[in-house]
Amino acid sequence: MNAQTLIFYFFATILLFAAARVVTARNPVHSALFLVLAFFTAAALWIMLQAEFLAIVLVLVYVGAVMVLFLFVVMMLDINYDTLREGFWDNLPFALLVAVLMAAEMAVVVAGRNFWANGSGVSPVIHGPEYSNIKELGRLIYTEYVYPFEIASVILLVAIVAAIALTLRRRKDTKYQDSAQQIAVRRNDRLRIIPVAADNKLRQKHEAVEQTEKQS
Amino acid sequence: MEFFQSLLGPAWPVVWTLVKIIAIVGPLLLAVAYVTYAERKVIGYMQVRIGPNRVGPLGLLQPIADGVKLMMKEIIIPSGANKKLFLLGPVLAMAPALAAWAVVPFSPELVLANIDASLLYIMAITSMGVYGIVLAGWASNSKYPFLGAMRSAAQIVSYEIAMGFALVGVLMAAQSLNLVEIVNAQKGSSFFSWYWLPLFPMFLVYLISSVAEINRAPFDVAEGESEIVGFHAEYSGMAFAVFFLAEYANMILVATLTALMFLGGWLPPFDVAPFTWIPGFFWLIAKICFVLFLFLWFRATFPRYRYDQIMRLGWKVFIPVTLVWLLFVGAMMQTPLGYLFH
Numbered sequence: 001m002n003a004q005t006l007i008f009y010f011f012a013t014i015l016l017f018a019a020a021r022v023v024t025a026r027n028p029v030h031s032a033l034f035l036v037l038a039f040f041t042a043a044a045l046w047i048m049l050q051a052e053f054l055a056i057v058l059v060l061v062y063v064g065a066v067m068v069l070f071l072f073v074v075m076m077l078d079i080n081y082d083t084l085r086e087g088f089w090d091n092l093p094f095a096l097l098v099a100v101l102m103a104a105e106m107a108v109v110v111a112g113r114n115f116w117a118n119g120s121g122v123s124p125v126i127h128g129p130e131y132s133n134i135k136e137l138g139r140l141i142y143t144e145y146v147y148p149f150e151i152a153s154v155i156l157l158v159a160i161v162a163a164i165a166l167t168l169r170r171r172k173d174t175k176y177q178d179s180a181q182q183i184a185v186r187r188n189d190r191l192r193i194i195p196v197a198a199d200n201k202l203r204q205k206h207e208a209v210e211q212t213e214k215q216s
Numbered sequence: 217m218e219f220f221q222s223l224l225g226p227a228w229p230v231v232w233t234l235v236k237i238i239a240i241v242g243p244l245l246l247a248v249a250y251v252t253y254a255e256r257k258v259i260g261y262m263q264v265r266i267g268p269n270r271v272g273p274l275g276l277l278q279p280i281a282d283g284v285k286l287m288m289k290e291i292i293i294p295s296g297a298n299k300k301l302f303l304l305g306p307v308l309a310m311a312p313a314l315a316a317w318a319v320v321p322f323s324p325e326l327v328l329a330n331i332d333a334s335l336l337y338i339m340a341i342t343s344m345g346v347y348g349i350v351l352a353g354w355a356s357n358s359k360y361p362f363l364g365a366m367r368s369a370a371q372i373v374s375y376e377i378a379m380g381f382a383l384v385g386v387l388m389a390a391q392s393l394n395l396v397e398i399v400n401a402q403k404g405s406s407f408f409s410w411y412w413l414p415l416f417p418m419f420l421v422y423l424i425s426s427v428a429e430i431n432r433a434p435f436d437v438a439e440g441e442s443e444i445v446g447f448h449a450e451y452s453g454m455a456f457a458v459f460f461l462a463e464y465a466n467m468i469l470v471a472t473l474t475a476l477m478f479l480g481g482w483l484p485p486f487d488v489a490p491f492t493w494i495p496g497f498f499w500l501i502a503k504i505c506f507v508l509f510l511f512l513w514f515r516a517t518f519p520r521y522r523y524d525q526i527m528r529l530g531w532k533v534f535i536p537v538t539l540v541w542l543l544f545v546g547a548m549m550q551t552p553l554g555y556l557f558h
Contacts (some may be wrong), residue, residue: 003226029301029354036347064343068350068373072366075354105549132332140339179528 015041026081030072036067050127053134169188236328240317244539248464256513262516279521289453294357297450301355306451309348313465316341320329320472321396323347323496334525335393338473339380342429345466346372349438349447352459356450365447367523368431368438374530375428381538385415386477386498389557399544401558410480414557419478421534422431423510424481426470428526430463437523467511470502475503 018038025031041060104191141149218388221228253268253276260267268275319334331337346369353365364490387393388399389411401409412419428435439446448459475481481503482496521529545557 027298029298033301033351037530053332053336056333056340059335059340059342064340064346064376065373068346068369071347071350071354072369075350075362106302134333178526179525183525 004048008045009039011044015045026084028077028079028084029071032067032071032074035070036063039063051133053137069085105148231522232327237318240328241314244314244317244465244468245461248461249283249466251464251468251508252282252460253279253514254508256514258509261316262513263403269297283457284461286455286457289344291453291455292450294450296357298355298357301351301452303455305348305352306455306462307348309462310458310465312341312345312348313462313469316469319395320469321399321476321481324396324400328495330394333393334395335383335387337400338395339383340442341465342469343376345462348459348462351384352451353447356447358450360445360476361447361449362443364438364449368447371431371435371438371526371530372429372528375425375534378421378530378534378538379425381535381542382415382418382425385418385538385542385545388542388549389415391558395476395481399476399483400494401481402480407480407485410483412478412479415478415545416542417537419474421538422478423507425530425534426474427511427514428530430466430470432463432467432511434518434521435526436483436520437526440520453522471504471507471511472500474507475500479503479507505514 006125015038018041022031022038023033039058043055043058043063046058163193175194220231224231256278257267257275268278270279271281293302316338318328319331321330321334349368350365353363355359356362370431370494386398392398392399393400400487404410428431431438433440437444439448448456451459480499483502484491484494484496484499548554548557
């Protein structure tokens with residue numbers, strides 16, 4: 001067993017532990033945090049497979065953005081831990097069925113000949129340090145797969161617009177500030193300087209003092 | 217060195233990497249301590265005060281005294297707080313601020329890990345800093361820190377987008393994600409070839425977003441220490457101090473990144489004799505100090521932004537500005553004038 005295998009099993013153990021805790025932890029915030037840990041260790045495993053772009057994007061998108069929103073939502077909810085466990089036994093048969101189905105599907109994929117690199121006769125290419133994963137990916141996305149890529153991004157954009165359009169409602173009775181107008185305000189719009197009589201007297205006094213100082 | 221190598225055998229790479237990590241983190245923590253000193257002195261002089269001048273000559277031992285004081289204090293854990301997460305919060309705030317330094321180059325050769333995608337790595341690691349704040353607010357089991365954490369996290373997540381787009385501009389111009397290559401791509405006869413000029417809107421957006429990202433004035437609605445109840449209201453002693461260490465370490469980090477990506481890193485301002493005699497490392501340090509001084513200057517100058525205006529600035533001003541400039545840079549690169557943007 002070399003060092004790389006050792007590191008792989010180290011990360012794999014953490015990943016499996018974290019993934020198991022996601023479903024077994026009582027507190028949903030803990031579950032979300034274990035999911036973060038699972039993503040992070042999965043990214044480490046991908047780096048070991050020389051897929052550094054995917055690994056970094058996994059951290060950037062899932063850990064840095066998606067899970068933060070998840071945590072936001074989970075923290076905002078006022079969760080009663082006792083009612084959370086209710087109905088566990090009622091749902092168990094159906095959940096078991098789904099779990100068995102998923103396990104069977106995975107087994108079919110993993111047992112298939114094409115899943116294993118040495119089974120289909122294609123061996124994984126080991127690249128030298130000069131090879132840039134990101135450049136290759138970028139080239140492929142913008143040449144060979146440009147239409148699927150663009151279509152996917154347009155679909156995502158439509159989804160964003162649709163989600164906002166569905167949830168956005170403007171109530172007539174809410175008052176809100178127009179920041180642009182507030183920023184555009186100048187001093188003379190709000191402020192008027194009125195000459196005060198006492199001010200004039202004071203000025204005359206000062207001038208008189210200055211006069212006497214100059215003379216002396 | 218070969219003696220140690222033979223002595224340690226297979227453990228040598230691990231030990232050597234640890235030594236290199238200490239060589240970066242040690243001076244960094246010292247710099248963090250003295251940035252706090254510099255901040256108090258600079259703002260003091262800007263406000264016609266003297267600043268700390270009692271502990272040691274010129275008050276130079278003040279940060280040490282502050283550190284000792286904070287370490288002596290008790291860490292109070294609120295009743296009903298989630299103890300593990302409460303203590304994990306400061307750790308998660310600090311860890312990304314230090315981990316990002318792994319790929320930061322100090323000169324063309326002096327870098328711990330010269331990886332191909334160092335810019336992406338930095339974006340990924342710094343995007344994790346928000347967990348510390350969110351967890352601290354939630355685990356305190358108190359509504360004010362929780363509200364503070366929500367405020368702060370929303371602000372950080374918003375400005376991350378504008379910052380990311382500004383960095384896209386940099387990597388378009390440099391045609392690389394590697395920080396060493398990004399600096400080398402800025403090489404020219406004078407400081408006009410650095411990216412602050414062709415990417416000027418990006419430079420401004422990046423600089424301002426990074427101030428917002430590290431929760432500093434005028435965007436310090438997360439934790440105006442003296443008047444706003446922020447996410448770390450329940451923290452005390454060293455647990456509290458770690459948040460500040462993280463803030464200042466992040467401050468130095470974004471200053472370094474600004475220097476590397478927009479101000480030419482270790483390149484001298486003019487590529488002629490008296491300037492090229494000074495080693496590049498010192499130019500980098502000088503640029504970092506300049507950006508740090510800007511941060512302190514901002515704090516002494518600008519009044520605090522209102523929260524809705526912060527959000528408006530991030531989403532409605534910075535993101536459109538960066539998107540338009542991205543399109544502009546991309547279009548210009550296809551014209552004969554494209555060399556101006558490389």
